[in-house]
Amino acid sequence: xxxxxxxxxxxxxxxxxxxxxxxxxxxxxxxxxxxxxxxxxxxxxxxxxxxxxxxxxxxxxxxxxxxxxxxxxxxxxxxxxxxxxxxxxxxxxxxxxxxxxxxxxxxxxxxxxxxxxxxxxxxxxxxxxxxxxxxxxxxxxxxxxxxxxxxxxxxxxxxxxxxxxxxxxxxxxxxxxxxxxxxxxxxxxxxxxxxxxxxxxxxxxxxxxxxxxxxxxxxxxxxxxxxxxxxxxxxxxxxxxxxxxxxxxx
Amino acid sequence: xxxxxxxxxxxxxxxxxxxxxxxxxxxxxxxxxxxxxxxxxxxxxxxxxxxxxxxxxxxxxxxxxxxxxxxxxxxxxxxxxxxxxxxxxxxxxxxxxxxxxxxxxxxxxxxxxxxxxxxxxxxxxxxxxxxxxxxxxxxxxxxxxxxxxxxxxxxxxxxxxxxxxxxxxxxxxxxxxxxxxxxxxxxxxxxxxxxxxxxxxxxxxxxxxxxxxxxxxxxxxxxxxxxxxxxxxxxxxxxxxxxxxxxxxxxxxxxxxxxxxxxxxxxxxxxxxxxxxxxxxxxxxxxxxxxxxxxxxxxxxxxxxxxxxxxxxxxxxxxxxxxxxxxxxxxxxxxxxxxxxxxxxxxxxxxxxxxxxxxxxxxxxxxxxxxxxxxxxxxxxxxxxxxxxxxxxxxxxxxxxxxxxxxxxxxxxxxx
Ligand SMILES: Nc1ncnc2c1ncn2[C@@H]1O[C@H](COP(=O)(O)OP(=O)(O)OP(=O)(O)O)[C@@H](O)[C@H]1O
Ligand SMILES: [Mg+2]
Numbered sequence: 001x002x003x004x005x006x007x008x009x010x011x012x013x014x015x016x017x018x019x020x021x022x023x024x025x026x027x028x029x030x031x032x033x034x035x036x037x038x039x040x041x042x043x044x045x046x047x048x049x050x051x052x053x054x055x056x057x058x059x060x061x062x063x064x065x066x067x068x069x070x071x072x073x074x075x076x077x078x079x080x081x082x083x084x085x086x087x088x089x090x091x092x093x094x095x096x097x098x099x100x101x102x103x104x105x106x107x108x109x110x111x112x113x114x115x116x117x118x119x120x121x122x123x124x125x126x127x128x129x130x131x132x133x134x135x136x137x138x139x140x141x142x143x144x145x146x147x148x149x150x151x152x153x154x155x156x157x158x159x160x161x162x163x164x165x166x167x168x169x170x171x172x173x174x175x176x177x178x179x180x181x182x183x184x185x186x187x188x189x190x191x192x193x194x195x196x197x198x199x200x201x202x203x204x205x206x207x208x209x210x211x212x213x214x215x216x217x218x219x220x221x222x223x224x225x226x227x228x229x230x231x232x233x234x235x236x237x238x239x240x241x242x243x244x245x246x247x248x249x250x
Numbered sequence: 251x252x253x254x255x256x257x258x259x260x261x262x263x264x265x266x267x268x269x270x271x272x273x274x275x276x277x278x279x280x281x282x283x284x285x286x287x288x289x290x291x292x293x294x295x296x297x298x299x300x301x302x303x304x305x306x307x308x309x310x311x312x313x314x315x316x317x318x319x320x321x322x323x324x325x326x327x328x329x330x331x332x333x334x335x336x337x338x339x340x341x342x343x344x345x346x347x348x349x350x351x352x353x354x355x356x357x358x359x360x361x362x363x364x365x366x367x368x369x370x371x372x373x374x375x376x377x378x379x380x381x382x383x384x385x386x387x388x389x390x391x392x393x394x395x396x397x398x399x400x401x402x403x404x405x406x407x408x409x410x411x412x413x414x415x416x417x418x419x420x421x422x423x424x425x426x427x428x429x430x431x432x433x434x435x436x437x438x439x440x441x442x443x444x445x446x447x448x449x450x451x452x453x454x455x456x457x458x459x460x461x462x463x464x465x466x467x468x469x470x471x472x473x474x475x476x477x478x479x480x481x482x483x484x485x486x487x488x489x490x491x492x493x494x495x496x497x498x499x500x501x502x503x504x505x506x507x508x509x510x511x512x513x514x515x516x517x518x519x520x521x522x523x524x525x526x527x528x529x530x531x532x533x534x535x536x537x538x539x540x541x542x543x544x545x546x547x548x549x550x551x552x553x554x555x556x557x558x559x560x561x562x563x564x565x566x567x568x569x570x571x572x573x574x575x576x577x578x579x580x581x582x583x584x585x586x587x588x589x590x591x592x593x594x595x596x597x598x599x600x601x602x603x604x605x606x607x608x609x610x611x612x613x614x615x616x617x618x619x620x621x622x623x624x625x626x627x628x629x630x631x632x633x634x635x636x637x638x639x640x641x642x643x644x645x646x647x648x649x650x651x652x653x654x655x656x657x658x659x660x661x662x663x664x665x666x
Pocket of ligand 1: 025045046047051052204
C-alpha cells in the first residue's frame with residue numbers, strides 16, 4: 001500500500017512569522033493519504049485547515065518536518081519544479097473560485113494546459129471535454145460574470161481536472177454557494193472519486209464531511225481525529241439541520 | 251524560453267479585454283510622445299527658419315558704410331564726410347591681406363524698369379560677381395548671375411529678385427527678355443531663387459534689380475560707392491580686421507583711426523555667432539524640457555504599471571498555483587508594458603504628424619506663426635522617444651513583476 005501513498009507528512013510544523021510575533025498554525029502533524037481516497041478535513045475557523053491544504057498543494061513549504069508528495073520531498077524542489085508539480089499532479093478548487101474575469105470558461109480551463117505547453121488546438125479540445133464533464137458544455141464561451149456561483153465553481157473544477165491530476169484539493173468549495181449548488185458540486189466530487197481521482201475536501205460543514213470515507217479533524221493546528229466516522233462530540237462545529245456551509249468562514 | 255512564450259501568448263490574448271487601466275497607460279505614453287515630438291518639431295522648425303534667414307543675407311559678409319568725422323585730425327576740422335571711391339577699394343585690397351572677397355556697391359532707389367507695357371519702379375544696385383555666393387544671389391535653374399566678363403565688358407545684363415520678376419513678367423519667362431532700365435535696353439540673364447532674409451539693407455534682395463558695377467558706372471557716371479562689402483578669409487577674425495580697414499581709410503582720408511563715426515561696420519559674423527548661440531541655447535532648453543517631459547511620462551508609466559500589477563496580484567497567485575513559471579508571469583507583465591509603450595509611442599508619433607500636417611494646411615498670414623516656421627518632425631527624435639518609453643515601460647513592468655513573483659502563491663492569493 002505504501003507505494004500508493006500520494007501524501008506523506010511526518011511531524012510537519014508550520015510557523016507564520018509576522019514581525020516579532022510567531023504563530024504555530026500546524027504542530028507536529030503526521031498524515032498519510034493514499035491514492036483513490038476521498039478524505040475530508042474539518043475543524044473550526046483558524047484551526048489550520050487552509051494552512052494544511054497549502055502545504056499539501058505545494059503552494060508553501062513546511063517550517064519543520066518531512067513532506068513527500070508522490071514520493072518526492074517537496075522541500076528539495078525549486079520554484080519551477082514546484083510549479084510543474086502543481087501543474088501536472090494537483091488540481092485546486094478555491095472557495096473564491098479565482099477565475100480570470102475577462103477570460104471565457106474555456107479560456108480559464110485552458111490556462112493550466114497552456115502552462116503545460118500543450119498546443120492550442122489540443123488545448124481547446126481538452127478544455128471543451130472537461131467543461132462537458134462538469135456539465136457546462138453549452139456555456140464554454142461565457143464569461144464568469146455571465147455564470148452562476150455554482151457554474152463558476154464547476155469551471156474551476158474543470159480547470160482543476162484539465163491536466164489529469166492525481167489529486168484534487170478543494171478548500172471550502174461550497175463556502176460561497178447556496179445549498180442546492182453545494183449539493184451539486186459535492187455530487188460532482190463523488191463522481192470524480194468513483195472515476196479514481198483522489199479528493200481532499202476541506203470544509204467545516206459536517207453534512208458534507210460525513211459523505212467522505214475518511215474524516216480528519218484539526219484543532220489549534222493539531223490532528224485530533226482521523227477515522228471513518230465523524231469525531232464524537234464535543235466539537236466546535238455546528239451541527240444543525242441542513243447546515244450546508246451556512247457558517248461564514250472566519 | 252517556453253515560459254516566456256507562454257507569458258507573451260497570455261498577455262496578447264487578454265490585452266485590453268475589459269480593462270481600462272491598459273488604455274490609460276497607452277494614452278499616457280501617446281501623450282508623452284506627442285508632447286515630445288511637437289516640442290522637438292517646433293524647436294527644429296524654428297532653428298531651421300533662423301538658419302535660413304541668417305543665410306539670406308549671405309555668407310558672413312561685413313558691410314561698410316561711410317560716416318562723418320567727429321574728431322579734429324592733422325589740422326583738419328571735424329565733420330568731414332568720408333567717401334568710398336574705386337581707389338579706396340583698391341587700397342583696401344593692397345593694405346589688408348586678410349580680406350577675401352571685396353566689392354564696392356552702387357545703389358539707386360526708384361529706377362524705372364519696363365517690359366513691354368509693364369512698368370515697375372525698383373531698387374537698382376551695381377554689384378560684383380562675388381555677390382552670387384557672398385550675398386547668396388543664387389540664380390534659379392535656367393538663368394545665371396552676373397559674371398566676370400559681364401563686369402569686364404560692362405554688359406547690359408540684368409539679374410532680378412524673384413518678387414520683382416513676378417511683378418514685371420507675371421507668369422512669362424524672364425530670362426532672355428529685354429527690359430528697359432531708364433529707357434536703356436538690358437537683357438535678363440537670371441532670376442534669384444526665393445529666399446528668407448532676416449537682415450537687409452536697401453530692402454529685401456527679392457525685390458531688387460542687379461547690374462554689373464561697370465555697367466552702373468557707364469549709366470550713372472563714376473561716383474562714390476554707397477557701401478563696401480568684404481569677407482574675411484577666416485570669418486572668426488572679422489573683429490581683428492576691422493581696425494586694419496579703419497587704418498587704411500584714416501591714412502588716405504586723414505582722420506583719426508579711433509574716430510568711431512567715420513566708418514560704420516555691419517559685422518554679420520557677429521550676428522551669426524549670436525544666432526548660433528541662441529540656437530544652441532534653444533536646443534539645450536528643448537532638450538531639458540523634453541527630458542523632463544520624458545521623465546514625467548516615465549514616472550507616470552512606472553506608477554501605472556505598479557498599480558496595475560498590484561491589482562492583479564491575486565490573478566498572478568492563481569496562475570502560479572496552477573503551474574505558471576515565474577518567467578511566464580514576468581513576461582506577461584513586461585510584455586504588456588512593452589506593447590503598451592510601443593503602441594502608445596506609435597499613436598503619439600502618428601497624432602503629432604497629423605497635427606503638424608493639419609496645421610500646415612491652415613493658411614496663416616500671422617507674422618508670429620510664420621516666424622515659427624514649419625515644424626519639422628524628426629524621425630530619429632520619434633524613434634529615440636519611442637525607444638526611451640519602451641525602455642521605461644520595460645523597467646516599469648519588470649520591477650513590479652519581480653516583486654509579484656517573489657511572493658509565494660499563497661501570499662499572492664491572499665492579497666487584497
Ligand atoms: N499568512 C499568514 N500569516 C500569518 N498568520 C497566518 C497566515 N495564514 C494563516 N495564519 C494564521 O494561522 C492560523 C490558521 O489559519 P488557517 O487559514 O489555516 O485556518 P482555517 O482552518 O483555514 O480557518 P478558516 O476556516 O477560517 O478558513 C490562523 O490563526 C491564521 O490567523
Ligand atoms: Mg481556511
